[in-house]
Amino acid sequence: MTRPLSVAVAGLGTVGTGVLTLLRDNASIVAARAGRPIAVTAVSARDRSKNRGIPLAGLRWYEDPVALAADPEVDVVVELIGGSDGPARALVEAAIAAGKPVVTANKAMLAVHGAALAAAAETRNVPLAFEAAVAGGIPVIKALREGLAGNRIARIAGILNGTCNYILTQMRERGREFAEVLADAQKLGYAEADPSFDIDGVDAAHKLAILAALAFGRPVAFDAVHVEGIRRISALDIAFATELGYRIKLLGLAQQVESGGIAARVHPCMVPQAAPIARVDGVFNAVVAEGDFVGRVMLEGRGAGAGPTASAVVADLVDLARNRFTPVWGAAAESLSGAPSVPMSAHVGAYYLRLMVVDRPGVIADVTAVLRDHGISLESMLQRGRSPGEAVPVVLVTHETEERRMGAALERIGGLDAVLEAPTLIRIEAG
Amino acid sequence: MTRPLSVAVAGLGTVGTGVLTLLRDNASIVAARAGRPIAVTAVSARDRSKNRGIPLAGLRWYEDPVALAADPEVDVVVELIGGSDGPARALVEAAIAAGKPVVTANKAMLAVHGAALAAAAETRNVPLAFEAAVAGGIPVIKALREGLAGNRIARIAGILNGTCNYILTQMRERGREFAEVLADAQKLGYAEADPSFDIDGVDAAHKLAILAALAFGRPVAFDAVHVEGIRRISALDIAFATELGYRIKLLGLAQQVESGGIAARVHPCMVPQAAPIARVDGVFNAVVAEGDFVGRVMLEGRGAGAGPTASAVVADLVDLARNRFTPVWGAAAESLSGAPSVPMSAHVGAYYLRLMVVDRPGVIADVTAVLRDHGISLESMLQRGRSPGEAVPVVLVTHETEERRMGAALERIGGLDAVLEAPTLIRIEAG
Numbered sequence: 001m002t003r004p005l006s007v008a009v010a011g012l013g014t015v016g017t018g019v020l021t022l023l024r025d026n027a028s029i030v031a032a033r034a035g036r037p038i039a040v041t042a043v044s045a046r047d048r049s050k051n052r053g054i055p056l057a058g059l060r061w062y063e064d065p066v067a068l069a070a071d072p073e074v075d076v077v078v079e080l081i082g083g084s085d086g087p088a089r090a091l092v093e094a095a096i097a098a099g100k101p102v103v104t105a106n107k108a109m110l111a112v113h114g115a116a117l118a119a120a121a122e123t124r125n126v127p128l129a130f131e132a133a134v135a136g137g138i139p140v141i142k143a144l145r146e147g148l149a150g151n152r153i154a155r156i157a158g159i160l161n162g163t164c165n166y167i168l169t170q171m172r173e174r175g176r177e178f179a180e181v182l183a184d185a186q187k188l189g190y191a192e193a194d195p196s197f198d199i200d201g202v203d204a205a206h207k208l209a210i211l212a213a214l215a216f217g218r219p220v221a222f223d224a225v226h227v228e229g230i231r232r233i234s235a236l237d238i239a240f241a242t243e244l245g246y247r248i249k250l251l252g253l254a255q256q257v258e259s260g261g262i263a264a265r266v267h268p269c270m271v272p273q274a275a276p277i278a279r280v281d282g283v284f285n286a287v288v289a290e291g292d293f294v295g296r297v298m299l300e301g302r303g304a305g306a307g308p309t310a311s312a313v314v315a316d317l318v319d320l321a322r323n324r325f326t327p328v329w330g331a332a333a334e335s336l337s338g339a340p341s342v343p344m345s346a347h348v349g350a351y352y353l354r355l356m357v358v359d360r361p362g363v364i365a366d367v368t369a370v371l372r373d374h375g376i377s378l379e380s381m382l383q384r385g386r387s388p389g390e391a392v393p394v395v396l397v398t399h400e401t402e403e404r405r406m407g408a409a410l411e412r413i414g415g416l417d418a419v420l421e422a423p424t425l426i427r428i429e430a431g
Numbered sequence: 432m433t434r435p436l437s438v439a440v441a442g443l444g445t446v447g448t449g450v451l452t453l454l455r456d457n458a459s460i461v462a463a464r465a466g467r468p469i470a471v472t473a474v475s476a477r478d479r480s481k482n483r484g485i486p487l488a489g490l491r492w493y494e495d496p497v498a499l500a501a502d503p504e505v506d507v508v509v510e511l512i513g514g515s516d517g518p519a520r521a522l523v524e525a526a527i528a529a530g531k532p533v534v535t536a537n538k539a540m541l542a543v544h545g546a547a548l549a550a551a552a553e554t555r556n557v558p559l560a561f562e563a564a565v566a567g568g569i570p571v572i573k574a575l576r577e578g579l580a581g582n583r584i585a586r587i588a589g590i591l592n593g594t595c596n597y598i599l600t601q602m603r604e605r606g607r608e609f610a611e612v613l614a615d616a617q618k619l620g621y622a623e624a625d626p627s628f629d630i631d632g633v634d635a636a637h638k639l640a641i642l643a644a645l646a647f648g649r650p651v652a653f654d655a656v657h658v659e660g661i662r663r664i665s666a667l668d669i670a671f672a673t674e675l676g677y678r679i680k681l682l683g684l685a686q687q688v689e690s691g692g693i694a695a696r697v698h699p700c701m702v703p704q705a706a707p708i709a710r711v712d713g714v715f716n717a718v719v720a721e722g723d724f725v726g727r728v729m730l731e732g733r734g735a736g737a738g739p740t741a742s743a744v745v746a747d748l749v750d751l752a753r754n755r756f757t758p759v760w761g762a763a764a765e766s767l768s769g770a771p772s773v774p775m776s777a778h779v780g781a782y783y784l785r786l787m788v789v790d791r792p793g794v795i796a797d798v799t800a801v802l803r804d805h806g807i808s809l810e811s812m813l814q815r816g817r818s819p820g821e822a823v824p825v826v827l828v829t830h831e832t833e834e835r836r837m838g839a840a841l842e843r844i845g846g847l848d849a850v851l852e853a854p855t856l857i858r859i860e861a862g
Contacts, residue, residue, distance in 0.1 A: 022581050022724050032648060032766035033580040035758075131578070137725035139578025146755070147562070147570025149464040150453050150745030217463060276731060279710060293453050294568035294742035297732035300707060301725065311725035314581030324577070324755040327466075335463035 004037035005321045006073055010065035010091055011080035012045035015105055015132070017052045018306030019078065019313050024054070030314060034321035038314070042071055069094035076101045076320055078313060084108035096120045096128065103316040105132035105309055111206035114213065114220035118328035128328050129316035134207040135160060135285040137308030138301040139315060144214045144289060145330040151291025153215040155255035157431065160207040160266075162283035162303045163191045163198040164230050164250040168268075169281040172238050172247070178231065190283065200229035201250065201266040208252030212264045213329050215254060215289065217337050220329070221264070224341030228267035237354055237424055240382065240395050244352070246270035247278040251429060261342035268426050270352050275431025288431070347403035350379065350428040353396040355413065356420045359387050363418040364394065370416075374409040376401045391420050397428070435468035436752045437504055441496035441522055442511035443476035446536055446563070448483045449737030450509065450744050455485070461745060465752035469745070473502055500525035507532045507751055509744060515539035527551045527559065534747040536563035536740055542637035545644065545651035549759035559759050560747035565638040566591060566716040568739025569732040570746060575645045575720060576761040582722025584646040586686035588862065591638040591697075593714035593734045594622045594629040595661050595681040599699075600712040603669050603678070609662065621714065631660035632681060632697040639683030643695045644760050646685060646720065648768050651760070652695070655772030659698035668785055668855055671813065671826050675783070677701035678709040682860060692773035699857050701783050706862025719862070778834035781810065781859040784827040786844065787851045790818050794849040795825065801847075805840040807832045822851050828859070 007023075009016050020040055023030060031037040042060040044067070062068055065087050068077050077095040079102060081088040088106055095102045096117070104110070110117070110133055121128040131141045135158065144153070159165050163185065170181045182199065185191035197203050209222040230250050241248045249271050254264040271278040276298050280286040285303025290296050302308040319325075329336055357363045364381075371378065382395040398406070406425065414423055438454075440447050451471055454461060462468040473491040475498070493499055496518050499508050508526040510533060512519040519537055526533045527548070535541070541548070541564055552559040562572045566589065575584070590596050594616065601612040613630065616622035628634050640653040661681050672679045680702050685695040702709040707729050711717040716734025721727050733739040750756075760767055788794045795812075802809065813826040829837070837856070845854055 018724070026581060026583055026723070029583055029648065030581055032762035033576075035763065137579075137722075138728055139574050142573060142578045143570050143730075145464075146750065147573045147746050148568075148742065149749040150457060150461055150742045152457055152460055217460065276710065279707065291568075291742060292457070293449070293738040293745075295733045295736075295739060297569055297730070299574075299728070299730050301728035305726075307724040308726060311579065311581045311722060314724075315578050318580040319577065322756065324757070325753065326755070331463035332466065 002036040004039040005034065005317065006039060006041045006075045007078055007317060008042040008068040008071060008074040008076070009040055009078045009080060010044045010068055011082065012043060012052055013080065014306040015309045016045070016080045017054050018310035019080070020054050022310040022314050030318065034318040036321055038317050038321055042068055042074055044068055065091045066094045069098045069100060074100060076103060076317065079104040079106055082106055082108070084112040089113060092117060093120065096124055096126050099124055099126055101127040101129070101320050103129045103313055103320070105130070105313060107133040107203070107206040107210060111209040111220060111222040114210065118219065119333060121328055122333055127320060127325055129319065131316050132309045132312035134210050135287055136301065136303040136305065137311040138285060138287065138299045138303065139312070140211070140287045140299050141214065142315070143297070143299055144211065145326055148289060148291050148294055148297065149330070151293050153289055153291050155290045156211055156215045156287060157277060157429065158208065158211065158252045158287040159249055159277060159280050159285050160204040160252045160303065161198050161250060162285055163195065164204070165281065166190050166283045167199070168230060168233065168248055168250065171233070171235055172242065175235055175239070177235050178233055199231055201227045204250060204252045205266045208254060208264055208266055211252070211287065212254035212262060216256065216262050216339060217329060217331050217335070218262070218339055219336055221341055224264060226265040226267065226344035230268055232424060233268055234424070236393060237426065240354060241270055243382070244397065245273050246428070247273055248426065249278065253429065257342050259342065261340045263342040263347065265344060265347070269429040270426050271429055271431040277431045345404040345407070348400055350400050351398045351406055352426040352428055353398065354424040355394045356391045357394050358418040358420065359390055359392045360418065366416055366418065367394070367396070367413055370409050370412045371398070374405045376405055376409055433467040435470040436465065436748065437470060437472045437506045438509055438748060439473040439499040439502060439505040439507070440471055440509045440511060441475045441499055442513065443474060443483055444511065445737040446740045447476070447511045448485050449741035450511070451485050453741040453745050461749065465749040467752055469748050469752055473499055473505055475499055496522045497525045500529045500531060505531060507534060507748065510535040510537060513537055513539070515543040520544060523548060524551065527555055527557050530555055530557055532558040532560070532751050534560045534744055534751070536561070536744060538564040538634070538637040538641060542640040542651060542653040545641065549650065550764060552759055553764055558751060558756055560750065562747050563740045563743035565641050566718055567732065567734040567736065568742040569716060569718065569730045569734065570743070571642070571718045571730050572645065573746070574728070574730055575642065576757055579720060579722050579725055579728065580761070582724050584720055584722050586721045587642055587646045587718060588708060588860070589639065589642065589683045589718040590680055590708060590711050590716050591635040591683045591734065592629050592681060593716055594626065595635070596712065597621050597714045598630070599661060599664065599679055599681065602664070602666055603673065606666055606670070608666050609664060630662055632658045635681060635683045636697045639685060639695055639697055642683070642718065643685035643693060647687065647693050647770060648760060648762050648766070649693070649770055650767055652772055655695060657696040657698065657775035661699055663855060664699055665855070667824060668857065671785060672701055674813070675828065676704050677859070678704055679857065680709065684860065688773050690773065692771045694773040694778060696775060696778070700860040701857050702860055702862040708862045776835040776838070779831055781831050782829045782837055783857040783859055784829065785855040786825045787822045788825050789849040789851065790821055790823045791849065797847055797849065798825070798827070798844055801840050801843045802829070805836045807836055807840055
């Protein structure tokens with residue numbers, strides 16, 4: 001058996017300790033699959049005295065993570081610090097500059113600086129691996145970049161944030177409002193004290209930007225991702241969704257449109273209940289890829305947590321130990337596509353529109369007149385209850401139309417006297 | 432860009448022509464991901480004059496597939512002839528002996544001769560790739576062998592035969608009997624004229640044997656797989672399954688049991704409707720893997736057909752073009768486990784038992800007495816209709832018990848005067 005692969009781990013939070021635990025517990029399995037032992041020999045974390053429940057004796061300890069890149073005994077640097085900039089980025093840049101392969105779980109860094117990091121890695125011919133950055137333990141990076149390599153991918157759709165999926169699932173199963181479920185999720189540790197990164201869709205957008213780059217073979221373009229979160233989803237909308245045969249999911253979607261451009265967006269969607277992705281509940285993640293030869297493939301599993309993320313980090317280490325190399329975005333820079341990003345205003349799809357209106361004659365006529373004026377046709381309408389003079393919900397489901405028409409119509413509808421709140425708009429997706 | 436990878440394809444049936452079509456249609460995408468063009472330069476098939484709808488001009492043509500292995504211009508041999516022995520095996524052996532990497536979709540050959548072929552490949556350090564052998568386009572070989580490499584796998588469960596899943600789905604959705612649906616499936620081309628390979632579970636068992644070898648890191652052991660097909664499933668059982676909250680699926684199951692041995696079996700199962708695998712319908716395949724760190728991961732997609740299978744073959748070719756190498760069973764022979772196979776008689780689980788009995792006093796007492804005598808306790812019982820003196824179905828669901836007890840009890844129950852047909856036994860699985 002060959003000499004062990006010597007690994008440095010920066011960041012000893014739950015994922016970092018998970019990686020150390022996995023490499024200790026499954027050492028012989030990992031060595032067999034990697035063709036040689038994989039041994040952590042150096043670590044870096046902020047607080048040396050903290051008890052992390054794992055033995056750290058015998059490991060070289062660095063206060064400054066960037067110093068790991070300079071350790072001549074280190075073969076591979078694992079970056080688990082997090083954050084798009086700061087020490088995480090400094091370490092990855094230093095490791096690449098030193099010619100050391102990097103494994104990272106850092107989706108924010110890859111989404112924001114991935115193009116530059118990939119260029120640096122390619123110039124120095126250094127592997128930069130990131131299976132753990134998207135969908136935790138689900139081997140979706142490997143599937144897209146290698147397993148489906150023969151396909152022209154037309155579309156990817158994913159449940160990419162477990163916190164949002166947990167909240168939406170709880171809202172549906174318990175009939176509760178967003179704020180209550182969020183508070184519970186925070187108590188249970190499923191949501192952060194400051195949850196905005198998750199519930200506003202930013203985390204999902206980071207992951208989607210990475211998946212889109214892989215699926216369509218082009219440099220990552222996070223700024224072009226349209227992002228909406230789940231704060232405005234109400235228990236009422238979830239109940240209407242069920243009644244209409246849908247589930248509400250926060251999806252990341254990327255697709256090649258007819259013009260040849262790439263549309264990438266994260267927003268709540270109404271998905272038909274029969275679609276496989278509609279049934280992915282709780283903290284689970286899933287990614288659907290549609291290839292021209294393979295058809296639809298769906299991968300489902302735990303998208304976060306120490307175990308699943310460690311599993312993904314170690315898969316990358318096994319690839320490195322076996323010298324299995326894949327370019328960052330699946331192809332060399334010169335072979336990447338220059339397909340432009342398509343703005344959200346060009347989106348075409350069906351819409352669910354829920355209004356709170358005063359229950360009085362003529363309101364529906366006013367609303368539908370606005371839709372007609374914008375060339376939007378209705379598939380169905382639903383009105384619950386009768387309370388003359390009071391507020392009642394009205395749901396309208398449109399046929400396919402353009403986002404920009406819908407936006408213009410919505411502005412006028414929101415301005416009608418009888419419309420009491422800002423309308424809720426949820427896009428309908430095939431799943 | 433490096434010199435093209437020169438590929439020989441043996442077998443120009445639907446899959447072989449699919450591979451040629453994919454490599455032609457997606458040539459630039461494949462070249463970008465492979466780091467160099469992948470070009471078919473030689474082929475072998477029985478009938479040279481047959482119109483296959485693809486241009487074959489300029490390709491070297493061989494009557495004898497084994498001759499492909501000797502062609503000095505061929506870098507990789509793709510075996511798509513099929514059959515566990517005969518020309519397929521001869522070609523693969525010859526290619527390995529000649530030091531040429533092999534890509535094959537041949538599950539029967541791998542299940543039956545995989546241990547010897549892997550040993551030959553290892554001795555000569557030649558890659559033997561077979562993503563297309565299991566679950567078509569779903570990259571499940573790659574996921575198990577690389578993506579989940581850090582995990583001790585406890586259990587895998589799969590819907591591995593699209594023909595059976597299609598038949599069972601049609602039986603449920605249309606309330607029809609097995610024989611009728613099979614006849615329709617044959618007309619539609621979803622089942623072969625001689626369907627026994629599929630419906631008796633042999634094809635699923637070939638695939639399960641391969642997956643079990645990868646999941647548990649041991650040489651393939653097809654003979655140790657317990658195999659039952661779906662011929663005996665009736666519309667009545669499917670209706671009872673629905674009533675009890677289950678779906679009937681033909682599953683391939685492999686798990687590590689407490690003794691350290693590996694149990695591998697293919698048989699119809701009652702799976703809770705809420706289990707993700709229960710919802711995989713029609714010709715779709717799915718594989719669930721349970722790892723100690725990753726938790727449950729499910730992969731779902733099309734398990735057969737020209738496009739999905741070609742997608743898998745080309746993924747293997749891209750790996751070869753990139754020099755990404757993985758040992759056949761995920762680890763070198765010296766690191767494989769010698770875990771013994773566990774016989775079906777040692778299986779422990781819950782059972783669904785459906786009897787047709789004469790509707791008269793005392794029958795249920797006789798049946799339940801037999802179960803009691805064998806130490807089998809009941810979870811529930813269901814009896815439909817009352818027709819004194821005539822045949823009525825009785826359904827019994829047991830708590831967990833041993834297969835050998837169940838077998839003994841069944842023999843006695845089948846011998847009771849009031850029991851009119853051989854009892855139907857379906858094992859209950861978590862999914």
